[in-house]
Amino acid sequence: WGKKKMFVLLLCISLSSVPFCSSAERNDAPIIGILAQEVSKYSTVPNVTSYIAASYVKFLESAGARVVPIMINKTVEEYKTLFNSINGVLFPGGAASIYSSGYQRAATTFYELAIEANKKGDYFPVWGTCLGFEQLAYLTSGKRVLSLTDTRGVALPLVFTNETKGSRLFSDFPVELMEALASEPLTENSHKWSVTTETHNNDEKLKDFYKVLSTNSDGAVEFVSTMEAYDYPIYATQWHPEKNPFEWTKPYIPHSPAAVKVAFYMAHFFVNEARKNFHKFASTEEERDVLIYNHNPVYTGRTAIFEQEYFF
Numbered sequence: 001w002g003k004k005k006m007f008v009l010l011l012c013i014s015l016s017s018v019p020f021c022s023s024a025e026r027n028d029a030p031i032i033g034i035l036a037q038e039v040s041k042y043s044t045v046p047n048v049t050s051y052i053a054a055s056y057v058k059f060l061e062s063a064g065a066r067v068v069p070i071m072i073n074k075t076v077e078e079y080k081t082l083f084n085s086i087n088g089v090l091f092p093g094g095a096a097s098i099y100s101s102g103y104q105r106a107a108t109t110f111y112e113l114a115i116e117a118n119k120k121g122d123y124f125p126v127w128g129t130c131l132g133f134e135q136l137a138y139l140t141s142g143k144r145v146l147s148l149t150d151t152r153g154v155a156l157p158l159v160f161t162n163e164t165k166g167s168r169l170f171s172d173f174p175v176e177l178m179e180a181l182a183s184e185p186l187t188e189n190s191h192k193w194s195v196t197t198e199t200h201n202n203d204e205k206l207k208d209f210y211k212v213l214s215t216n217s218d219g220a221v222e223f224v225s226t227m228e229a230y231d232y233p234i235y236a237t238q239w240h241p242e243k244n245p246f247e248w249t250k251p252y253i254p255h256s257p258a259a260v261k262v263a264f265y266m267a268h269f270f271v272n273e274a275r276k277n278f279h280k281f282a283s284t285e286e287e288r289d290v291l292i293y294n295h296n297p298v299y300t301g302r303t304a305i306f307e308q309e310y311f312f
Contacts (some may be wrong), residue, residue: 054308072102091132194223
């Protein structure tokens with residue numbers, strides 16, 4: 001009996017040293033904003049001005065977040081109010097101008113608010129995918145740092161850098177999934193512009209702000225494909241994790257079990273980042289009024305690159 005009590009005591013002591021994250025230190029109802037952007041001139045949906053691809057919404061919802069659309073062409077004050085109500089923001093891919101558009105103006109405001117908040121200890125994560133990656137690079141550098149690459153419609157394995165081991169983004173990925181990412185074409189690329197590794201390394205602002213986690217090449221030019229900020233919870237992929245489980249219109253989108261796991265772990269990571277933020281809406285009614293649930297996705301897979309889109 002004495003030995004049993006001693007074992008229990010030692011077990012309790014050992015468990016007490018495990019760093020648990022209590023619910024008081026974690027927001028288990030995170031709400032993440034996704035930027036809308038101008039509809040394409042080729043859109044066949046009448047009387048709409050902006051859209052969000054539904055795959056980005058599903059991507060975040062699959063990891064336990066709710067979504068609020070961030071409409072374009074709102075005032076800075078409206079964006080500030082929304083910023084103080086949500087727990088993170090995602091800049092999606094697309095075709096809007098990163099230099100002059102409603103998408104760019106909204107992204108600029110949320111980027112600046114996120115930097116200011118994080119400096120004050122208010123943890124607020126930002127994610128950029130494809131166009132969002134490019135937008136973040138431009139906002140950080142203040143210069144046009146993109147180069148043309150032959151990277152439209154191709155799935156690639158990632159070429160990890162030495163910085164990957166110490167990264168936050170990949171810290172919880174299983175070893176076998178990291179091996180698959182490095183050896184199988186699991187990351188879908190749909191971009192014609194990239195930040196080359198040479199540009200990143202020669203731009204002081206980019207180099208000092210972002211840690212390069214992976215690169216890729218179009219056969220002639222090496223470019224940055226995954227990055228995270230050193231001092232802020234800001235992350236970006238030039239490739240599309242959300243497409244693997246949710247987009248089916250193109251044959252080059254990978255749908256293997258490993259490809260779908262990649263999407264899940266990416267979403268899981270970013271939503272967990274948003275759980276560290278404690279912004280909230282002034283009331284439940286105000287929260288409910290702006291959730292994406294107030295809008296219905298439209299099936300556009302017959303004519304567009306996205307299976308479903310939300311239009312505004």
